[in-house]
Amino acid sequence: MERTPLIIGAGPAGLSAGLELTRRGVIPTILESTGGIGGLARTQVDGDWRIDPGGHRFFTRSEEVADLWRSLLPEDQWLAVPRSSAMLVNNRYVRYPLMGRDLLLQLAVGDVVRGAGGYAWARLRRQTRIERRETSFQEWGRSEFGRHWYELFFDGYVRKTWLADPENIASDWANQRIKPIGWQLSKNEQAVDQDVFRYPRYGPGQLWEAAAKKLADAGVDIRQNAMATSAHYDGRTWTVATDRGDIVTGDALFSSMPLRLLVTMLDPAPPEHIRAVADQLRHRSLITVAVALRKHYDIPYNWVYTPGPNFHVGRIQNYRRWSQDLCPKGFNGTYLGFEYFLLPDQDLWLANEHGLGAIVERDLHQLGFKNPQIERVMITRSKFAYPIHDPARDRSVVRIRDYLREHYPSLHPIGRNGMHHYDNQDHAMLSAIRSVGKYFGENVDPWQVNTDLSYQEQGLRR
Ligand SMILES: Cc1cc2nc3c(=O)[nH]c(=O)nc-3n(C[C@H](O)[C@H](O)[C@H](O)COP(=O)(O)OP(=O)(O)OC[C@H]3O[C@@H](n4cnc5c(N)ncnc54)[C@H](O)[C@@H]3O)c2cc1C
Numbered sequence: 001m002e003r004t005p006l007i008i009g010a011g012p013a014g015l016s017a018g019l020e021l022t023r024r025g026v027i028p029t030i031l032e033s034t035g036g037i038g039g040l041a042r043t044q045v046d047g048d049w050r051i052d053p054g055g056h057r058f059f060t061r062s063e064e065v066a067d068l069w070r071s072l073l074p075e076d077q078w079l080a081v082p083r084s085s086a087m088l089v090n091n092r093y094v095r096y097p098l099m100g101r102d103l104l105l106q107l108a109v110g111d112v113v114r115g116a117g118g119y120a121w122a123r124l125r126r127q128t129r130i131e132r133r134e135t136s137f138q139e140w141g142r143s144e145f146g147r148h149w150y151e152l153f154f155d156g157y158v159r160k161t162w163l164a165d166p167e168n169i170a171s172d173w174a175n176q177r178i179k180p181i182g183w184q185l186s187k188n189e190q191a192v193d194q195d196v197f198r199y200p201r202y203g204p205g206q207l208w209e210a211a212a213k214k215l216a217d218a219g220v221d222i223r224q225n226a227m228a229t230s231a232h233y234d235g236r237t238w239t240v241a242t243d244r245g246d247i248v249t250g251d252a253l254f255s256s257m258p259l260r261l262l263v264t265m266l267d268p269a270p271p272e273h274i275r276a277v278a279d280q281l282r283h284r285s286l287i288t289v290a291v292a293l294r295k296h297y298d299i300p301y302n303w304v305y306t307p308g309p310n311f312h313v314g315r316i317q318n319y320r321r322w323s324q325d326l327c328p329k330g331f332n333g334t335y336l337g338f339e340y341f342l343l344p345d346q347d348l349w350l351a352n353e354h355g356l357g358a359i360v361e362r363d364l365h366q367l368g369f370k371n372p373q374i375e376r377v378m379i380t381r382s383k384f385a386y387p388i389h390d391p392a393r394d395r396s397v398v399r400i401r402d403y404l405r406e407h408y409p410s411l412h413p414i415g416r417n418g419m420h421h422y423d424n425q426d427h428a429m430l431s432a433i434r435s436v437g438k439y440f441g442e443n444v445d446p447w448q449v450n451t452d453l454s455y456q457e458q459g460l461r462r
Contacts, residue, residue: 005439006031006240006248008228009256011039012425013415015211017254017432019068022218024440029248030220031240033227036205037212039256040385040416041425043205046378048328051290051337053380055303055317056204057083057197060426068429072210073200079323083195087305088367089152096305097179098145098153111152118146119181140171144180154178157307161314161341162388163284170389201325204425228257232267233408252439253408254432256415258283258384259400266408274403277396281420285344286385287351289360290319292327293334294373311363315339333375338363344383353379387420397421401447412439414446423450 003026007014010032021028036042044051060066070078086093094106104112122143137158141150158166200206212222226242231253233239238253240246255262263270263278270278302321306313317337319326327335338360342348351359357377364372387393397420404411412435413419415428423431427450434446 001251003252004029004250005252005254006238006250007254007256008240008262009033009039009415009418010037010208010212010222010224011256011415011428012041012208013256013418013428013432014039014254015208015215016068016429017256017412017414017436018215018220018222019211020433020436022215022220024436027219028254029250030215030222031226031228031242031246031248032222032224033243033257035225037222037224038205038208040382041204041208043203043209044378044380046290046376049290049292049335049376049378050203050326051288051378051380052203052205052317052319052322052326053286053288053337053382054339054385055315055322055337056199056425057081058199058204058207058425059197060424062426062430064433065426065429069198069207072214073207077201077206079199079201080196081199081302081322083197084301084321085303085305086301087153087157087307089307091368093301093304094153096153098149098181100181100183103149103181111148115146115149115152118148118150120146122146135171136167137169137171137174138166140174141166144178149181153307155307156309157305157314160307160309161284162386163341163343164388170393172389199322201323203323203326228255228265230265230267231255231262231411233411238410252410252412254412254414254435254439256413256418256428256432258387258417259397259413259420262413262418263400270400270403270407274400277399280392280396282388283344283384283417284386284388285342285346285349286382287340287342287348287356288317288380288382289338289340289356290376290378290380291336291338291360291364292331292375292377293336293369294375295334295369295371296332297334297369297372299334306367311366312340312359313338313363313367314341316367334372341385349381349383353377384417387417387422389422393420410439412446419447421450 005028007017007028007030010030014030018028018030041056085096087096092106095102126143141154155166226244226246228240229243230241238250240248260278260281299318302318304316319335356379414432414435416423431446431449434444437444
């Protein structure tokens with residue numbers, strides 16, 4: 001039987017599926033709706049400026065992923081970047097992940113006293129409880145950091161960036177992403193010093209452009225500006241149509257497009273109850289406004305979280321601390337990425353350069369940048385940036401997954417939005433690689449990737 005798989009999306013998952021297929025001697029066709037490569041992990045280029053839409057650290061626990069990264073870019077194109085991030089609370093920078101010593105030395109006295117008291121009380125309660133059952137982010141955060149420090153650092157941040165009440169967000173992703181306070185001074189100091197991640201010299205998209213080139217060299221047809229709009233399945237063959245008129249057929253379909261939208265374009269259509277649960281899946285969007293300032297500000301962090309209510313921005317990237325090659329040669333000013341989190345239907349999504357520039361200017365002022373002399377403002381928009389985690393999500397995704405498995409056995413949802421799972425690049429890649437294994441008849445379950453609820457930034461491979 002000739003294998004003719006189709007892939008929707010040229011982001012990390014779609015490209016990884018392509019690489020794994022070609023490694024096994026199969027040449028897929030890839031459909032990509034945009035004119036770019038790399039999906040959320042693309043590098044947007046504007047003249048000599050490069051924008052990383054999210055600040056993409058490359059780290060993983062998987063040797064397989066690390067090897068693949070290394071095979072795609074030569075060693076001199078990888079930078080080793082020391083992580084240094086902070087939270088800006090009550091006009092003070094506090095290093096993040098939180099270290100006990102920093103909390104005591106960098107916070108105002110009132111926040112130390114109230115915070116330490118709340119923390120001690122939370123610890124005591126935890127130890128005397130028989131069973132730990134924090135299901136919401138709020139419960140988890142109060143139990144982990146104590147009420148005051150939770151509210152100072154996380155509650156406002158989650159509301160601003162997740163656009164949701166922390167009471168209604170499941171705690172599972174928090175376990176993976178948020179490190180508990182480190183108290184063992186000497187040992188943890190060392191760990192902080194050694195916290196280094198990899199980064200392609202020209203931003204994350206450099207890696208994915210190299211992957212696309214490797215695929216093209218192997219004969220893979222990557223069609224850009226080709227948005228899949230319908231997918232017909234006759235029980236053997238997939239026929240996918242795009243908005244620019246392509247009609248392609250294949251024996252399997254790997255899809256990294258948002259699961260909610262995939263369900264709406266399937267033909268035959270899934271029943272009403274499946275379409276209804278799919279329709280509940282939600283995303284958050286992201287607008288990254290890159291701002292070049294003529295003035296040089298010495299900000300000793302790669303990025304800063306800004307949970308405070310006085311400004312709109314949720315996080316700020318300090319691009320020159322990621323790679324000097326993100327800005328034009330000879331640029332000595334400050335190059336920042338202001339990240340604004342929003343729902344896809346919010347007015348801000350439609351704001352133009354002028355409107356967003358004004359918001360950034362206000363935020364710069366509130367953050368204490370006096371007369372920053374803006375040289376350039378550049379905007380990137382990511383509509384499906386974050387699959388929203390809420391208690392309904394797990395149940396909905398499982399129901400959709402089971403239905404698709406039974407009725408469209410050669411359909412493989414892959415990646416972050418494809419599986420509606422809050423994955424980093426490595427997990428998006430692994431879900432795609434495992435799905436190719438399944439396509440070849442291996443007994444693997446790609447839905448098991450990234451279901452480990454423990455903190456994920458330990459034991460990393462770079
Ligand atoms: C702010 C932010 C920060 C992040 N930081 C990190 C980090 O530090 N480290 C890390 O490893 N990861 C990070 N990530 C996550 C990383 O970006 C994702 O895990 C990864 O990009 C997911 O890859 P994917 O291929 O599954 O999805 P995507 O990157 O979303 O790619 C999907 C592709 O499918 C295309 N597509 C969608 N619909 C269609 C259609 N109908 N037809 C054709 N094509 C379509 C899209 O245009 C896109 O190119 C971050 C993400 C964000 C938003």
